[in-house]
Amino acid sequence: MSVRSEPFVGAARPGRHIATLASWLDRQSVFSWLMMAPPLLFLAALVGYPFCYGILLSLQDRPVAHAGTFVGLKNFATNLHDPLFWRVALNTFVYTALATLLKMVGGLALALAMNQQFPLKNLVRALMLLPFIVPTVLSTVAWMWILDPAFSVLNWLLVLVGVPKPGPSWLGNPILAMISIIVINTWRGLPFYGITLLAGLQTVPPELYEAATIDGASGWQRFRYVTLPLLQPIILIVTLFSVIFTFADFQLVYVLTHGGPQNATQLFATYAFDIAMGAGQLGLGASVALAMLPALALLIVALTIYLRKG
């Protein structure tokens, strides 16, 4: 008896291929890479490439619309000798530290308040998000009017309670200008902290509070020994994001003060933009922008290690 195997081979081949492909796709390592590929490509194109190009630019004397010349670390050395660069660095650290601290404390208070039962709770929670939702440029223009000496509602109130006319120069005085941008950044970022921490608060099992109450814990002790430890990972994550956003803030300062008065509110992002676009020094501007990297990278690494340990 002879057996003809060819037709069987021919018919079985596609099915076997499909089965092989399916089993290959079923492998966890393959499937996970397939899932990760689109975002990785997206990140490589929109973050990785500009980042690498930024590093390349920072190593060149590269006027806009002119060919670049490789200068090594000269741009970074130039920054180190530039007193304005150090002023900008100090401004950025003060702005980030104070605004983040205020957002953290205020956001936690806001979350605790929003976690209580009160009428129209859902509406109030939704309204709380408004500063975060409104485009920054738009809300900054509103703040511009609030702080304007001629039309300031703040100064109008202050004059009513006896402060001499025309009231403080919110954007003309270097210290008040810095305080103003910190307050506005806090106002804008508070809902992000508030809502995220509120979500965290709602995951705390009520039994823990009941047990603590039975053990005689006061309100403060319940917060200190139950709420805070359980919220800690979320606080760290929110802080991480907030520091990154605040450190690289651009729109608020660009619209409100453009870094003035006398560079009192100039931050890394606005200064880098002025040098790269205003002065057309792309290499030097890139080096200023990259100066933000070490501080942010250290922070991210430290927080990641801390979270992993936790």
Added chain:
Amino acid sequence: MPAYEKETGVKVNYELTSVGSIPTRVAALAETSSGADITMNITLMPFLFDEKYLDVTDISEEIGQKQGGWYPAGKEAVFVDGKWKAVPFSNIGQLMNWRTDWFAEVGFKKFPETWEELYEAGKKLKAKDHPFGFELGHGFGDNHGWIYPLLWSYGGHEVEADGRTVVIDADETAKAIDFARKFFKDTMLDDVLGWTDVSNNKAWMAEQISCTNNAESILFVAKRDFPEIGKVTDQALNPAGPKGRFHLMQAISHSIFNFSPAKDEARKFLVWVMDQKQLGGWYEVAVSYYQPLLHGYDNAPMWQVEPRNIPYRDSLANAHVHGWPAPPNRQLAESVAKYVVVDMFAKACTGSSTRDVIKNAEAQLKEIYRSV
């Protein structure tokens, strides 16, 4: 555009960009070498993008010959390494805007001729709750618009005509700073230190200030939206200092990109636009907001529409680009972008010593000009 398209059959795409976005937009075009054939320039752009612009010396000289010749300031604003890298279109002058009614109350029927006389008027006006408001913050026009002319009028300069020797540390600079300090303290609102370019316009319409330095737009808007303020608004040349009277060139010009696939068409279009037939109409609809840089328009009918704008024409005789007498270059653009001169004056106004602010500015300028 429709007229040109009808006349030649060439389709023209016209893209509008806000003034503040032009440098960024043109930087993107120049970096990618694509996207447009012709661009409008503001202030120092011909010096930043010169390598991407065609030499338009022939067009510019021909236009000049046909229409009465160029003001020297027009050439100064576009002339890079011996070539016209743009065809000048206009200046948007920065001059003195003043309240005739309030000045009259303190005895000034005419605008003061010198900075010292203006200071005397300002002291009296501030005492009557009508302070001055001259921008000392980080805008892009209204601060440089009076600071450079003030510095020049006292004989001070950032850099020599050679374009590399920093000369800011001079007695003339110190005198200008000393004047600015008392001018700020005795005549102005404190808030001017934080002003950007919109601030003085708002303060004017709110009747908060009696004198400022701005483009013609302040009178235009006052007449349109606040007619009572418009009636008592007048405009004048910048005051003179010990070394003369000066104004700042805030030039508008047009360039052709050297990567344009339609260079010939672009040149023809630019010649057509700058022809008196089109150009005159363009200037007229803007009611002298754009001050022509061609002498052929010195007596154009548009100057009679609002005689209070005539000082903007007259200011062209002694107008210069930022950084004069040094030829503009990218180092100057960096100095302007870093507000070196504006902040030198602003710091003095907030209490720093003249010596310190000059030394600080000198150190910054030497660092900027080190590479020349």
